[in-house]
Each structure stands twice: as C-alpha cells, then as structure tokens.
Amino acid sequence: MPAIRTARERAREELTREIKQEARRQLAASGAQQLSLRAVARELGMASSALYRYFASRDELLTALIIDAYTELGDAADQALAATEDGTPRERWRAVWHAARDWARANPHEYGLVFGTPIPGYAAPQATIEPAGRLPLALLGIVREAPLRATPTAPAPPGDLPGQLTALAAAMAPGLPPLALARAVSAWVQLIGLIGVELHGHLVGGFEPADDLFAWTAEQTAEAIGL
C-alpha cells in the first residue's frame, strides 16, 4: 500500500521545516543557549501553544537541529564517497575530509552545535547517536576496504585501550585490526580538531588560509594509517 501523504501531513512537514529554519537563524544570530521556542513562535507569527504541538520543548527542538546537522554532515561525507567510487582509498579519504571541512565552513553554527561547547542543561538523547556515527563510519569504511600498507611502528596501546579498541572494532569496523582502528580514531580527532581550531579563529595569523595545512593533514593521516 503506497504511503499517501495527506494535505495535513504535508502542512505539518512544511511547518516543521520552517520552525527549524527559524531556529537555525536564531542559532547563528545569538547562539544555542539563547534559543527560545517563544521567540521562534513570535518570528513565525504562531501562538506558542501551536508551536508546542511540533516541538514540546527547547530541548526537543535542539535535538532536531543536532540530528539535522549530523545528517547533513553524514550526507556530505557519503556524497564524497559516491563521487569517488572508482578512486583510490587515498582519493576517497581526501574527498571525505574536504567534504567535512566544506560543510563545516558553510554551516559553522551547526558544526558548533554538534562539536562545540555543550549547551548548559541540555543532554543529547539516544536518537543523536546513530546520525553522529555517520562521518566516523564513512572514514572507517575507507580504511576497512583498503589494502593497508605497513605503517611505521606506533606505540603499543596501553592499559584498557586494547580492550576498548577491540569492542569498538567489533561494533563499528569488523575485521579492522585494533591498531589500525586507533589510528583511524586519531585521524578523526585530527579532522574534528583542525576544523574546530580553524572555525574558532585559532589559526588566524599562522595559517591563513588554512587550505594547505588541511590538505597536508589529510595526507599525513592517510599516510599514518597506511592508506
């Protein structure tokens, strides 16, 4: 039976989109902490009580924006993978790195919402976990499918780390050796860290533009993993 969308459903989707759009505008203008359902309703000319039928609380609206941000970032990564389907692992790695940076630079407030300072009083619910995993999974997919070259010796993972890596490999990247996973996680931290320091102004005066530092870091991490 085909899913037939009623006029009411379409109207609801349309209004949900408009609410999130206005919320993103406020996010950019005054930050996530200031986001207020009342202000969103006012801007849209809605009664607050009507808005509450779409998002029951500020936190619910924030969660929707966070899921959208991770989803857009994940889509950007997946599009980069699709566009380089016939490329080498190194080319695909590079493409995903640049896609992530490009999306973050085009959407700095949304990037800040998911990777920046936590919002006081807000705790991200379970529903954000799967979309949050999409960028790491895109990177791990490349690493898993590539024939990894031998890499320079890395220090042996100490303490609990081997166990954590084995459990994470089983969950996210079956078959990937723990040390390769550790390097891939390291590269992901490097990607998030580098986008963060660039967006937050920490490279101004040293690496401006940061394009070549970014390109070099993408190569360096690929090299370290053995891609």
Place this chain on the structure above:
Amino acid sequence: MPAIRTARERAREELTREIKQEARRQLAASGAQQLSLRAVARELGMASSALYRYFASRDELLTALIIDAYTELGDAADQALAATEDGTPRERWRAVWHAARDWARANPHEYGLVFGTPIPGYAAPQATIEPAGRLPLALLGIVREAPLRATPTAPAPPGDLPGQLTALAAAMAPGLPPLALARAVSAWVQLIGLIGVELHGHLVGGFEPADDLFAWTAEQTAEAIGL
C-alpha cells in the same frame, strides 16, 4: 622605588577577583552567551553603575575571563615543564599533555570559552593573543630543544604551507625545520581536538575512560615528531 599598593588598590583587586569569580560561576551555570554584567552586579549586591567601573562591557569581562583561562592553562603547562626539568623530552611532552588535559577537565567551561564555540557578537582582542600562545610555545620549546630522531617520511607541505611554516618558525620557534613545526602544529591540533571530543561527550560509549587513548595519543604524536 617599591610598588606600594594602597588600600584602595587592594580593594579594587579584591573586587575584580570577586566579579570574575561570579562571572565564572554564571559561565558554568548558563553559558558564555548568557553572561550579563547586570546579573553579576545583582549577585554581588553591587549597583550596575559600580560594576561598570571595573568592566565597561560584557565583552571586557569576557576578555578578562579568556585571558585568565589561557593564563591558567599556560601556567599548568609551565609547571609541568618545571616539574620535569631533568626529564627526557618525551617525558616533558607527556607531562605538558597531561597538564593540559587535567586543567581542561577541572575547568571545562573555561576550556570551552577559549576553544569552544565562538560567542555570537564577541571578537577576541589583541590582548588575548600572547596568553593564547603559551601552551603552543611550551610544546614547541620541548621540540626545539630535543635532538629530534629521524621520522618516517611525511607528505611534502603543499602550496602556501612551506611559506606559512617558515614565517611561523621565525616568529615562534627559530631554528625549527618547517616539517618538524608542521608536525608539532599537528600534535597541538590533536591535543586540542582530543580534549574537545572528550569534554563534549564524543568518546562516551567507545573510550570511557579516555585515559589510555589520551596517553597513547601523546606517545604517538611524540613518535611522529621524533621526540
């Protein structure tokens, strides 16, 4: 001529400290965007007009908090260096990494203030640049003084990067070869990125606690630099 502090000066210092303390409390409770001179004055039982004689605007108070945060982080790094004066470069590197993480975990809101999401409408002034450089300089000092081992080949810096590295080396680490500086910058990004993803909850479920991942990353970056 010794600098004799008058009772008035001492009172001013004391009150400045109390204002910043209350501002840090508000930072933790409701975030940097919500920081309000009016609310700080109210909590301290001061007239707003009196508070304005200490900090002329919210931005001036923010700047003071940012400088304090960088200074505390820089002090923590320097203390780690002092405590390992007779240690190997690797031991000193490790000590600075752990000092930075320990300070950030003890002061997550202050860490977020300097490395997290930018505050809408606020631009950090020139006065924050020198304190911001202290952690990178502590790390670079170790790298400069250490006899660096040969490291695995890294990709050649592309485009503008060699020029940027040469200029930055001249300013911050005279004598350090550009590629070693690139690796040191990379390690600093890794440090900031790793503390960020840990503090912001991105390692929950995978690396919990993240102690061993952190320790391993410190070794891995030292290894890559040739320390």
